[in-house]
Amino acid sequence: MTAQNASTQTSWPLFGALRGFNAGRDLTAGLTLAAIAIPEQMATARLGGFAPQIGFFAFAAGAAGFAIFGSNRQLSSGADSTITPIFAGSLALMAAVGSPHYFALAAVLALMVGAILMAAGLFKLGWIADLLSTPVLTGFLAGIAVHILLSQAPSVLGLPAGGGSEFQRAASLVAEIGRTQIASVVIGLGVFAAVFGGEKLNPRIPGALIALAVATVATMTLHLEAHGVAVLGDVASGFPTLSLPAFPNIHLFSLAGLAILISLVVMVQTAATTRSFSEGGDPDVNRDFIGVGAGSVLAGLFSAFPVDASPPRTSVAAQSGGRSQWSGLIAASAVLLLAAFGTRLLAHVPQAALAGVLLFVAQRILHLRTFGDILRRTWGEFGLALATAVLIIVLPIQMGVTAGIFLSLAHGMFTTTRARPIAFERVPGTTVWWPACSDQPGETQDGVMVMGFQAPLSFLNAYDFRHGMMTAIDGRPPSTRLMVLEASSIVEIDFTAATVLSGVITAARAAGLEFAIARLESVRAQDAFGRLGIDAALGKGRIFQTVEAAVTALSPAASMGSREAKS
Numbered sequence: 001m002t003a004q005n006a007s008t009q010t011s012w013p014l015f016g017a018l019r020g021f022n023a024g025r026d027l028t029a030g031l032t033l034a035a036i037a038i039p040e041q042m043a044t045a046r047l048g049g050f051a052p053q054i055g056f057f058a059f060a061a062g063a064a065g066f067a068i069f070g071s072n073r074q075l076s077s078g079a080d081s082t083i084t085p086i087f088a089g090s091l092a093l094m095a096a097v098g099s100p101h102y103f104a105l106a107a108v109l110a111l112m113v114g115a116i117l118m119a120a121g122l123f124k125l126g127w128i129a130d131l132l133s134t135p136v137l138t139g140f141l142a143g144i145a146v147h148i149l150l151s152q153a154p155s156v157l158g159l160p161a162g163g164g165s166e167f168q169r170a171a172s173l174v175a176e177i178g179r180t181q182i183a184s185v186v187i188g189l190g191v192f193a194a195v196f197g198g199e200k201l202n203p204r205i206p207g208a209l210i211a212l213a214v215a216t217v218a219t220m221t222l223h224l225e226a227h228g229v230a231v232l233g234d235v236a237s238g239f240p241t242l243s244l245p246a247f248p249n250i251h252l253f254s255l256a257g258l259a260i261l262i263s264l265v266v267m268v269q270t271a272a273t274t275r276s277f278s279e280g281g282d283p284d285v286n287r288d289f290i291g292v293g294a295g296s297v298l299a300g301l302f303s304a305f306p307v308d309a310s311p312p313r314t315s316v317a318a319q320s321g322g323r324s325q326w327s328g329l330i331a332a333s334a335v336l337l338l339a340a341f342g343t344r345l346l347a348h349v350p351q352a353a354l355a356g357v358l359l360f361v362a363q364r365i366l367h368l369r370t371f372g373d374i375l376r377r378t379w380g381e382f383g384l385a386l387a388t389a390v391l392i393i394v395l396p397i398q399m400g401v402t403a404g405i406f407l408s409l410a411h412g413m414f415t416t417t418r419a420r421p422i423a424f425e426r427v428p429g430t431t432v433w434w435p436a437c438s439d440q441p442g443e444t445q446d447g448v449m450v451m452g453f454q455a456p457l458s459f460l461n462a463y464d465f466r467h468g469m470m471t472a473i474d475g476r477p478p479s480t481r482l483m484v485l486e487a488s489s490i491v492e493i494d495f496t497a498a499t500v501l502s503g504v505i506t507a508a509r510a511a512g513l514e515f516a517i518a519r520l521e522s523v524r525a526q527d528a529f530g531r532l533g534i535d536a537a538l539g540k541g542r543i544f545q546t547v548e549a550a551v552t553a554l555s556p557a558a559s560m561g562s563r564e565a566k567s
Contacts, residue, residue, distance in 0.1 A: 014068055014069065015067065015068060016070075016071055017066065017067055017070045017071055017072060017073050017075075017291070017324060017325040018067055018324050018325050018326055018329075019073070019324060020073055020323045020324045021323065021324045021326045022321075022323040022324070024321075025320075025321035025322065025323050025327075026321075026322055026323055026324055026326040026327040026330065027327075027330060028320055028321055029316075029317050029320035029321050029322030029323075029327035029330075030322070030326065030327040030328070030329070030330025030331045030333075030334070031330065031331070031334065032204050032206070032316060032317075032320040033076060033313060033316055033317050033320065033322070033327060033328065033330075033331035034330070034331040034334035034335055035206030035209045036206055036208065036209070036312075036313060036316050037059055037076075037078065037313060037331055037335060038056075038209055038334075038335060038338060039208035039209050039211075039212045039354070039357050040079075040081075040208060040313070040357060040361070041055035041056055041058065041059045041078060041079050041335065042055050042056075042346070042349070042354055042357075043055075043081075043354040043355075043357040043358045043361070044079040044080065044081050044084050044358075044361075045058070045079060046351070046354050046358075047081060047084050047085065047088065047148065047151065047152075047358055048079075048084040048085075048087070048088040048106070048305060049088055049092070049097035049098055049102065050103070050106070050304075050305065051235060051236060052232065052235055052343075052346055053235060053236055053237070053238075053339045053343065054103075054303070054304050054305070055078075055079045055304075056335045056336065056338065056339040057240040057299065057302040057303070057304045057336075057339070058078055058079040058299045058302070058304040058305055058307050059078035059079055059307075059331075059332060059335050060078075060240065060302070060332040060335060060336050061078075061240075061295050061296075061298035061299035061301075061302050061304060061307060062076075062077030062078035062079075062292070062295035062296075062298075062299065062307035062308075063076070063077060063078065063295070063325070063328040063329055063331065063332035064295070064298060064329065064332060065077070065114075065291060065292070065293075065294030065295030065296070065297065065298045065299075065307075066288075066291035066292060066294065066295050066325060066328065067291075067325035067326075067328060067329050068291070068294060069118075069287070069290045069291040069293075069294040070287065070288050070290070070291020070292070070294075070325065071274075071283075071284040071287040071288055071291065072273075072274045072277060072278065072283070072284075072288050072291075072314075073322070073323060073324045073325055074277045074314055074317045074318045074322050074327075075270075075273055075274055075277060075288060075291075075309055075314050075317075076309070076310050076313035076314045076316075076317055076328055076331075077291070077292050077295045077307050077308065077309050077310065077328075078295075078307050078308075078310060078313070079304075079305070079307060079308075080269070080307065080308035080309075080310050081144075081148060081358065081361045081362075081365070082141070082144055082265065082269060082308060082365065083262050083265055083266060083306060083308050084305070085144055085147045085148060085151070085397060086144070086258075086261070086262060086265065086397050086398060086401055087106070087109055087258060087262055087305065087306060089147075089396065089397040089398065090254075090258050090396075090397070090398045091105050091106060091109070091258075093396075094251050094254065101248065103303060104245045104246050104248060105248060105251060105255065106304070106305040106306075107245035107299075107300045107301075107303050107304065107305070108245050108246075108247055108248065108252075108255060108300065109255055109258060109259055109262070109300075109305065109306055110296045110297070110299045110300030110304060110305050110306045110307070111245070111296070111297055111300035111301075112255060112256065112259035113259045113262050113263050113266065113293070113296045113306040114293040114294065114295070114296030114297030114298075114299075114300060114306070115293070115297065116259055116260065116263040116293070117263055117266060117267070117270075117289045117290070117292055117293025117296060118289070118290050118293035118294060118297070119293075120263070120267060120286070120289050120293075121286040121287060121288070121289035121290035121291075121293065122286075122290065124286045125286070125289075126267075126271065126285035126286045126289065128264065128267055129267045129268050129270070129271035129272075129285065130271075131264070131268075131405070131408060131409060131412075132264075132268050132404075132405065132408045133381075133384075133408050133411055133412065134370070134374075135374050135381040135382065135384045135385035135388075135411075136384060136385065136388050136404055136405075136407055136408035136411065137268065137408075138367050138370045138371060138374065138385045138388075139384070139385035139386060139387065139388030139389040139392070139404065140265075140388055140389070140392060140401065140404045141365040141366070141367055142365075142366055142367065142371070142385070142388075142389040142392075143388065143389040143390075143391070143392025143393050143397075143400060143404070144365060144392065145362040145363070145365050145366040146166070146362075146389070146392075146393050147166065147392070147393070147397060148358055148359075148361065148362040149359065149362050150166055150169050150170060150173075151169070151358075152188075152355040152358045152359055152362075153173055153355075154172075154173065154176075155184070155188065155230070155351045155352050155354070155355035156184060156185060156188030156189065156352050156355045156356065156359065157173070157176075157177070157180045157181065157184060157185060157188075158179075158180060158181025158182075158183070158184030158185065158228055158229065158230070158352065159173065159176045159177075159179060159180065159181075160176070162176075165396075166393055166394070167394075181227075181228045181229065183224050183227055183228070183229050184228070184229055184230070184350070184352040185352075187215050187218075187219070187224075187229065187350050187352040187353050187356065188352035188353065188355050188356040188359065189356065190211065190215065190356065191208070191211040191212065191215055191352075191353045191356030191357060191360075192356040192357075192359045192360050194207050194208075194210065194211035194214075195207040195208045195211055195356070195357060195360040196360055196363075198210070198211075199360075203312075203315060203316055203319055204316060204319055204320050208357050208360070211353065211356070211357075212349060212353050212354075212357070215349070215350050215352075215353040215356075216345075216348050216349050216350065216353070219231060219348055219349075219350050220348050224350070225348070229350050229352065230350065230351045230352070231347065231348050231349060231350055231351065232346055232347060232348075232349045232351065232354075233347060234347055235343040235346045235347060236343065237339065237340055237341065237342075237343040237344075238339070238340055239336060239339070239340050240302040240303070240304075240336075240339075241302075241303075242301045242302065243301065243303065244301065245300060245303065258398060261398060261401055261402060261405075262306055264405065265308075265401070266292060266296075266306070266308045266309070267289060269308055269309050269311070270285070270288055270289060270292050270308070270309040271283075271285045271288075272311065273309040273310070273311045273314050274288045274309070276311065276314075277314050277315070277318050288309070292307065292308065292309055295307045312364065371385060381411075384407060384411055387407060388403075388404040388407055388408075391403040391404060391407075392404060413460055416455055416456070416458070416460050416461055417460050417461045417464065419453060419454055419455030419461050419464070419465075420453075420464060420465075420468045421451045421452065421453050421465060421468035421469050421472060422435050422436065422451065422452050422453075422454070423435075423436045423449075423450065423451060423452075423472070424436065424442075424450040424451065424452050424486050424547065425441070425442025425443060425444055425450070426442055426443040426444070426445065426548075427442055427443075428442065428443055431546070431548040432548075433450055433486060433547040433548065435452060435454075445551060445555060446479055446556070447479050447480055447481045447482060447555055447556035448480070448481075448482045448484065448551050448555050448556075449472060449476055449480050449482065449483045449484070449513075450483075450484045450486060450547055450551075451468075451469065451472055451483065451484070451485055451486065452485070452486035452487075452488075452489070453465055453485065453486075453487065453489065453490060454489040455489055455490075456489075456490060456491050456492040456493070457490050457492070457493045457494075457497040457501065458492065458493070458494045458496065458497050459494055459496035459497060461497075462496050462497040462499075462500040462501075463500065465497070465500060465501075465504075466500045466503065466504055469485075469504045469508075470504070470507060473507065473508055473511050473513065476511075476513075479556075480513065481512065481513060481514060481555075481556045482513060482514045482515075482516065482550075482551070482554050482555050482556065483508050483513045483514070483515050483516075484515075484516045484517070484518050484544075484547055484550045484551065484554075485515070485516070485517045485518070486518050486519055486547055487517050487518065487519055487520040487521075487525070488519040488520075488521050490520065490522065490525050491522040491524065491525060492522065492524050492525060492528070493525050493528045493529070493532070493534075494528075495532060498528065498529075498532035498533065498534050499532075501534055501537075502533060502534055502537040505534075505537045505538055506537065514542075514554050515538065515542065516538075516542045516543070516544060516550040516553075516554055517538065517542065517543050517544070517550075518543075518544045518545070518546055518547040518549070518550045519544075519545065519546060519547065520543055529543075541553075542554075
């Protein structure tokens with residue numbers, strides 16, 4: 001089922017995702033979600049160059065916006081490590097990381113992304129989420145994972161963060177490796193192991209929060225700051241305030257392109273999340289675009305950054321028994337209370353511990369098993385996944401993501417353009433016509449040629465269709481008097497293809513052939529036949545429900561029998 005067809009509802013009442021509230025289950029799910037979200041949102045904010053409380057504000061905005069406008073009762077929206085490296089790397093080219101200008105750019109970007117997502121939902125553009133194929137998406141996530149690993153390695157090793165390209169960062173790590181802080185390594189890898197083990201035991205275990213607490217206590221007790229272990233330091237406290245960020249005119253064009261790119265990634269992840277956690281009903285992808293978009297708009301007004309749907313957090317909410325978006329609001333309330341009254345607890349959190357959380361996120365989105373499945377089943381698409389990952393790693397990340405999207409679209413077009421007309425034969429002893437196969441020879445009928453085209457007919461493949469059909473016409477046996485086009489797979493036809501098909505019909509008749517079409521099942525294609533003049537070129541009585549019906553009515557044998565009956 002496509003995203004467009006799945007979203008068939010004609011209305012989307014506000015607060016619809018809050019229905020089905022179950023006090024016990026939603027409270028449990030909300031507190032569990034908060035325990036998972038607190039370290040994750042802190043780590044993601046740090047990944048983007050923001051203070052921890054900005055991550056909390058983004059999470060609260062994502063939860064509130066989705067609860068008001070979204071449809072899925074379990075989806076969790078907030079700061080996400082998939083999109084953060086993309087926009088952080090791009091914003092760093094426009095302003096110094098951590099500067100007021102950088103923060104203003106991020107807030108404006110959140111407003112733009114939110115507006116695009118809400119427009120996509122309102123205009124029912126859910127089909128856009130299907131533009132990235134699984135191999136390209138797998139390679140995309142692998143490239144993002146490598147970016148996260150390289151960005152967090154200095155914190156785990158206790159080294160200064162390098163700058164520049166990924167190659168320069170890697171070279172800086174190699175050059176500084178002799179100054180590694182063992183305590184930072186133990187903390188970073190220890191947190192990673194604790195989060196990894198906790199999820200294996202039970203995803204509802206707040207392994208990251210427990211590991212962060214243990215690492216913080218150990219840092220304070222053992223006075224590790226004096227031994228070079230970097231900590232967060234003072235964290236500002238307070239609730240978020242609504243304000244409209246200053247729009248930097250000089251960067252609006254660049255931000256618009258980045259917003260479109262981020263929005264496409266958010267659409268893909270939101271669609272995947274809402275389809276996976278649809279509670280047995282039809283997922284309303286378009287409405288969930290509006291919900292996540294509203295969260296991004298609110299995040300921009302909170303001076304935060306764009307938000308995204310999170311499959312892992314959504315899974316936690318579902319497994320913890322969440323029955324409505326009240327669980328997300330409860331989690332957001334707990335996170336905001338920490339931001340307002342508990343930031344003193346964060347001052348001694350080791351940066352290596354947050355890096356350990358992000359290392360876990362990186363390995364979770366790496367999807368090595370999917371890479372293996374693709375490799376075993378199709379070498380070509382494995383190469384596509386690998387190429388996407390390499391492009392995202394070696395190019396500036398925004399360019400790499402754009403190149404990955406281009407590869408996905410190019411792959412889709414290549415698949416469509418590979419379609420060629422093929423011969424059909426009758427299955428022995430039946431009236432079924434099937435693509436000719438050397439392993440199971442079929443029957444042919446004197447004077448009849450049946451061809452099939454197993455793809456939508458469009459400008460992408462129309463001229464190859466014409467070449468194949470004309471080759472069949474030119475190479476036909478002398479006795480052939482009827483050509484039937486089996487059209488069950490022609491679900492769509494555009495103006496270019498209609499012109500080509502009309503030309504093929506005319507050429508067939510000039511060669512002395514009757515031309516008929518069978519099994520034109522698509523309603524859209526039937527409508528196009530009338531609008532684009534194919535019906536007129538074909539003539540009345542030349543479209544049949546089955547190939548056998550066309551052969552029976554128009555074959556030379558049938559015509560001869562009709563003449564004999566009249567005589």
